[in-house]
Amino acid sequence: MAPNDSVETNGGIRGNTAGRRKAARYIVPVAVAGVAAATIGLVPALASTGDPDLPKITAQQLIEKIAASDTQQLSGTVKISTDLGIPSLGGLAGSFAPGDTGSAEGDSTADPQTKMTELATGTHTLRVAADGPDKQRVSILENAAEYSLIHNGDQVWAYDSKTNQAYHATEDRSGKKSGHSTPVPEDVPTTPKALAEQVLKAAGPTTSVTVDGTAQVAGRDAYKLLIKPRQSGSTIGSVTVAVDAKNGVPLKFTLLPSSGGKAAVDAGFTKVDFAKPAASSFTFTPPKGAEVTEADDAKAQQETDGAAGLGMFPGAEGLGSGDQGSKDTKVIGEGWNAIAEIRTPGGTGLPTKESGDVPAEAQQFLDSLGDKVSGKFGSGTVFKTRLVNALMTDDGKVYVGAVTPDALVKAADNAA
Structure with missing residues (x-):
């Protein structure tokens, strides 16, 4: 480059x-x-x-x-x-x-x-x-x-x-x-x-x-x-x-x-x-x-900036390390359809530029990936790539996996 x-x-x-x-x-x-x-x-x-x-x-x-x-x-x-x-x-x-x-x-x-x-x-x-x-x-x-x-x-x-x-x-x-x-x-x-x-x-x-x-x-x-x-x-x-x-x-x-x-x-x-x-x-x-x-x-x-790898999730500094990660993360399903369910500490949803928690350029990036969805779980946003999709609910849960968006919504509904 x-x-x-x-x-x-x-x-x-x-x-x-x-x-x-x-x-x-x-x-x-x-x-x-x-x-x-x-x-x-x-x-x-x-x-x-x-x-x-x-x-x-x-x-x-x-x-x-x-x-x-x-x-x-x-x-x-x-x-x-x-x-x-x-x-x-x-x-x-x-x-x-x-x-x-x-x-x-x-x-x-x-x-x-x-x-x-x-x-x-x-x-x-x-x-x-x-x-x-x-x-x-x-x-x-x-x-x-x-x-x-x-x-x-x-x-x-x-x-x-x-x-x-x-x-x-x-x-x-x-x-x-x-x-x-x-x-x-x-x-x-x-x-x-x-x-x-x-x-x-x-x-x-x-x-x-x-x-x-x-x-x-x-x-x-x-x-x-x-x-x-x-x-x-x-x-x-x-x-x-x-x-x-x-x-x-x-x-x-x-x-x-x-x-x-x-x-x-x-x-x-x-x-x-x-x-x-x-x-x-x-x-x-x-x-x-x-x-x-x-x-x-x-x-x-880096400790000042937040947890690498999960830093985009609000309050995710403790996830993925030690006991905190194991208590707040569980796996739904098995094999290629496995979905990780992550509960953010405090039950907060996505940060917004209005709250000052995320830079405007990062908010633009997130908006370009996301689609608003709703179901028994409430409402949230699905972020999509060619391989990994993630559903972030407004009540502070994240469902992520190499599965379709519909599979994520179904997993969230079943957990509701």
């Missing part, structure tokens, strides 16, 4: 940039939710060079091959394209676009929790490398710039070359870091393997799993594992995972929505090498003059 051409030259422009960044905090959770749901199946529509003639294999054998794969060393290039049907709103979209260098005071453009959510929209090229569980590197390639996230032992570094900003965290022996719990946000997988592991966790009696021929991906022979819901009502149409015929590593991951059209998410290797990467791939020293943000400082700022 092209860099943001605006320059922060005075207080008025700075205020506008900060406002866009604040508005983006309401939008990014929607995009992240889309990718999280897409981990029930993600997509790549990358070109193949012919269907190799491979020995026959059953779906169970192919799943076991993936599970038994012990490949821990690789490097390569991954292309990820995401089309969740989330509208772009000019300057607001720029608030979380790769070229955006504007940030609110206290924010670091190198913070992984913010930067990696960019993978939820558009097309991105990544360079990845891994050498066991303690050494990984992911770099997002941009126009004349690069963002890198490096994990080496107990050290985690991130660097944004466009702004010359760096982010640093240190793990303790329990695996927890100051500031964040993981080097890469877990709801934004960056390789086909990470995506495949999550979709296979969801496979069960409600899922049809078959072998759908062969393919060649990044010069490697692969089997194609086809995964489909047996249930009706899901927004997920099918998932295809191309699995390396030799070592069982997922090379390509594909999700098609049940509504048809282009893939919702493409993620696959265009180049891959299973040799040991150079040790230098996992070393990093901040360049001269780089602004370094320590994780503890970033955490303090």
